[in-house]
Amino acid sequence: MLLPFGTGGGNSAIKMLEKITVDIFNDSSQNLLEKKGLKKTKLRLELIQHFKEAKHAQAYSDLKQALVSDVDKSTLYRNLSIFEEVGLIHGINDHTGVTKYALGSEPSSGHGHAHFVCECCETVYCMNGTTELQFEMPHGFKPKNVQTIIKGICANC
Amino acid sequence: MLLPFGTGGGNSAIKMLEKITVDIFNDSSQNLLEKKGLKKTKLRLELIQHFKEAKHAQAYSDLKQALVSDVDKSTLYRNLSIFEEVGLIHGINDHTGVTKYALGSEPSSGHGHAHFVCECCETVYCMNGTTELQFEMPHGFKPKNVQTIIKGICANC
DNA sequence: TATTTAAATGCAACTCTGTTGCATTTGTAA
DNA sequence: TTACAAATGCAACAGAGTTGCATTTAAATA
Incomplete structure (x- = not known):
């Protein structure tokens, strides 16, 4: 299963920079954060790297377990929200009730x-x-x- | 928006009776429970009635608030699971992370x-x-x- | 109708997801 | 190097959903 093609485009008021189009699957993690106007912290770099390598969508628990950084729950959740708003990842809700995330933004119209x-x-x-x-x-x-x-x-x- | 057409067909081992086809939208609540081999308790009768009258999918919190019966959380959740297994209702997961339920069973193949x-x-x-x-x-x-x-x-x- | 029993309910305690306010730390621009 | 906003950690919390066990009740049987 191939991963989706992503185009930028969140809808919040975080930064104007987020409108910049990026190539999520080819740009470096550093570049992605920079273009989105987000600070390059150790956690964020690791997170993006992890999403790039992930073969399927990741829940909070998957991430918590996989990440080397011993990150706090709130920080991780906050970053997931920010990444989603900014269009780096998108959330998926299955029957389990826990949100899972994968690289790429959600397309926003029609299909x-x-x-x-x-x-x-x-x-x-x-x-x-x-x-x-x-x-x-x-x-x-x-x-x-x-x-x-x-x-x-x-x-x- | 019209409600979906439902056909019976759970997949658990509760009772053989559950295979019996019912007309969820026309059968009486009494009949539905009887055909599914479930006891007709006050709560269940009220629950089915409520689902029949509901104009949109119901979360636990909606039900808890709407029901006259002061039912315990575990009992309500247990009944939702049973109703779903038996094909009386189906669950839907949206971005809010809470499961909502509506009358009718989920179709099980293709579309x-x-x-x-x-x-x-x-x-x-x-x-x-x-x-x-x-x-x-x-x-x-x-x-x-x-x-x-x-x-x-x-x-x- | 009274008896019996499995099914249903209530209760309590619990796990897990996800959120919020606030103090502290860190990335980055000046 | 300094300064400040952004990011993190911590603690406390709310809500969904689950589980074991004692009690109650629907409904089949005598």
Whole structure:
């Protein structure tokens, strides 16, 4: 499963710099933080590196376990929020109720990309296909973004 | 927004009776419980009635607040699990991290129905259109069920 | 109708996710 | 080197959801 293509574009008021387009999958971690106007701390560099190497979406618990830096819970959560706002990562919600994150920003209109959730090992993978609405919305409902969750059995199970 | 059409079919080992097909939207609450082999307690009857009247998906907190019966947390959660296993309701996970439930069972193959999540009021609505995969799965991945989450602004916001 | 029993409920204690306020530390620009 | 905003750590917290166990209740049986 290939990872999604990402384009910048958060929606908060952190910095104007965040609008700058980056190539999340090719730029260096240093560059990404710089372009987004975020300070290059040890944790953040390690976090981005980890996301780049991750084969599937990461929950807080996965990150806490994988990171060398002994980071505080609040700091890690805060960085996940910031990274998401800034478009470096995107969150995915499966049936387990815990949010998992993967590299790349969420596309923001019409169609979105899909995630595969393994029913067996609960791993979440990003798919590189996109999905589009195949039916009409009821009156008054304005869709902005479509996310598809495919449940099934993954290649490792 | 119309509610989804439901067909029975849980996947646990609670009772063989659960395989019996019911018409969730027309059968009486009494009948539904009976056909599923569940005892007709005051709480369950009220719960089903509430789901029938609900205009959108219900989280634990919504139910706790809406129900006349002063039910314990564990009892309510246990009933939600049972109802879901038995195919009376299905859970939906949006970005808020709390599971919301709506009447009807989740379809179990190929395509699934869609949910609309309002970015403003966080209400979840069931849509009656279905979605299908528009791309090929990577080798080794076996899809069983597709759920679509549409984020946007609802008719009330 | 009274008896019996498995299913359902209530209670208490707990785990885990995620958040917030505030003091301290650190990256970076001047 | 200094200074300041940003980032971190700490502590305390709220809420979702779970589990074991004692008690109660629905409903089948006598």
